Amino acid sequence: MRAFQLVEWQQPPELREAPVPEPGAGQVLVKVAGAGACHSDLHIMQAPAPGDDTRLPFTLGHENAGWVETLGPGATGFAPGDPVIVYGPWGCGLCANCREGRENYCQETAGLGGGLAGHDGGMAEYLLVPASRFLIPLGSLDPRGAAPLSDAGLTSYHAVKRSLHLLGPGSTAVVIGAGGLGQMAIQILRALSAATTVVAVDTDAGKLETAKRMGADEALLSGEQAVTRIKDMTRGQGAQLVLDMVGVDPTLRMAAQMARVLGHLTIVGLGGGALPVDFSSPPHECSVASPYWGFIPELIEVITLAQQQKIKMLVEHFPLERAGAAYQLLHDGKIQGRAVITP
Ligand code: NAD
Ligand code: ZN
Ligand code: ZN
Incomplete structure (x- = not known):
């Protein structure tokens, strides 16, 4: 064969x-x-x-x-x-x-x-x-x-499901990287937690369009302005869940700025970046996890x-x-x- x-x-x-x-x-x-x-x-x-x-x-x-x-x-x-x-x-x-x-x-x-x-x-x-x-x-x-x-389906499902207890009405979830995994995560968030505002972040305008078609409430270009927008949307608190489907230094830094106190920052991407950790970043009691499949x-x-x-x-x-x-x-x-x- x-x-x-x-x-x-x-x-x-x-x-x-x-x-x-x-x-x-x-x-x-x-x-x-x-x-x-x-x-x-x-x-x-x-x-x-x-x-x-x-x-x-x-x-x-x-x-x-x-x-x-x-x-x-x-x-x-x-x-x-x-x-x-x-x-x-x-x-x-x-x-x-x-x-x-x-x-x-x-x-x-x-x-x-x-x-x-x-x-x-x-x-x-x-x-x-x-x-x-x-x-x-x-x-x-x-x-x-x-x-x-x-x-793409199972990895995203697992990453969402382990944080579902944080995603009540009025909650916000951010998906950084709206490719194969990210598009699945957006749909799974929609399916499992209808009351959560889902925000997609990517560097590619085409992927952001796709993310919206898949059910993202907002689609933002990667960078400082995306952090500002998440803070504005959450009255300065940040998102309950940030899924980083890229995992390079800039996305990990961005993820730490977007997450809230007691939230979850979940590293799914194998981009090879490192997340700086000190007393105040990621936010207090924000858990960081790197689930596999x-x-x-x-x-x-x-x-x-x-x-x-x-x-x-x-x-x-x-x-x-x-x-x-x-x-x-x-x-x-x-x-x-x-x-x-x-x-
Ligand atoms: P993909 O290429 O389909 O999607 C990646 C997306 O990230 C693209 O839309 C791209 O435009 C976007 N992107 C790239 N740089 C970015 C940046 N700086 N900011 C925002 N968005 C950016 O890849 P995929 O198949 O969905 O895989 C995503 C990652 O997840 C890979 O690193 C892969 O190795 C990893 N992965 C991990 C597991 C696991 O079990 N943890 C399982 C499968 C895949
Ligand atoms: Zn894979
Ligand atoms: Zn075994």
């Missing part, structure tokens, strides 16, 4: 021939319908994270959906042809966090699944999934467009929201031969929503 693989660090990935995997005991082979191109892949292509002994080559694509092709011996719960989405952080299933469905925080695997850290992902005709518990039925949803729900039960909730048409990713499809072009467009900020590679 054809597979889009990272062969060398800091070099463009390549389309290569790879064997179709054989599902072993408990494993499931999925025929890939779509694999999302996440901005994290652009970070991953640069260099292994410290302490990461990733072997190359491996197939990219950690945001996947498709149809069950074959079940390995003993794998149950699905039949060939079933449309499924793949929960991406593959844990051990047995540690304390995995037993709560929090396989993204597996104490054995650190939640690194297919398309990450040397494990083959979904930018290929077939994806080998190690256990059927990582598959969620898609029901009426088309797997060709659903893949982004498994990362989300929990299995939350993915089921994300799928339900999509089935109810409360959230929908703006998808651009690219054939496998154009995966490299899709990443180049993502790098250049030219993808309006999410690029999905369809083998």
Whole structure:
């Protein structure tokens, strides 16, 4: 089969021939319908994270959906042809966090699944999934467009849900970076907390337009004037929740200025910036967290929201031969929503 693989660090990935995997005991082979191109892949292509002994080559694509092709011996719960989405952080299933469905925080695997850290992902005709518990039925949803729900959707959902207790009537939530993840976060905030004022912040006017169509009440260009506007809107207090989907020095600084006392500043973007922390900034008792992906039960909730048409990713499809072009467009900020590679 054809597979889009990272062969060398800091070099463009390549389309290569790879064997179709054989599902072993408990494993499931999925025929890939779509694999999302996440901005994290652009970070991953640069260099292994410290302490990461990733072997190359491996197939990219950690945001996947498709149809069950074959079940390995003993794998149950699905039949060939079933449309499924793949929960991406593959844990051990047995540690304390995995037993709560929090396989993204597996104490054995650190939640690194297919398309990450040397494990083959979904930018290929077939994806080998190690256990059927990582598959969620898609029901009426088309797997060709659903893949982004498994990362852009789930990561944003988790980041919003953990702060939902702060988002009462009259509250304000800011989403910095209205790309793939940010657009999902805006829709999820709308769906889960109708009484919250949702503000999108981005450097790109096109993304701000999209953010408004997705339900943002206001869309602001990144910078000092955005901080001033948030302060004006909140009688000087700042926002209950600031989600930084970029994570570079300027957005982290901006996020700290936009958040309020007792609020949440949530770093989702892997931009490599650092947040200066002292007694008065971020504001007193404002919690800072850096969530990674989300929990299995939350993915089921994300799928339900999509089935109810409360959230929908703006998808651009690219054939496998154009995966490299899709990443180049993502790098250049030219993808309006999410690029999905369809083998
Ligand atoms: P994307 O490229 O689709 O979107 C990024 C958006 O940020 C774009 O709209 C861009 O215009 C905007 N932006 C860039 N610089 C900005 C600035 N200075 N101020 C305001 N906006 C700015 O990327 P994505 O796929 O949505 O991913 C977003 C980030 O989230 C990436 O860093 C990615 O690695 C990370 N990520 C983290 C997790 C996690 O589990 N924590 C999961 C997936 C992705
Ligand atoms: Zn990702
Ligand atoms: Zn585990």
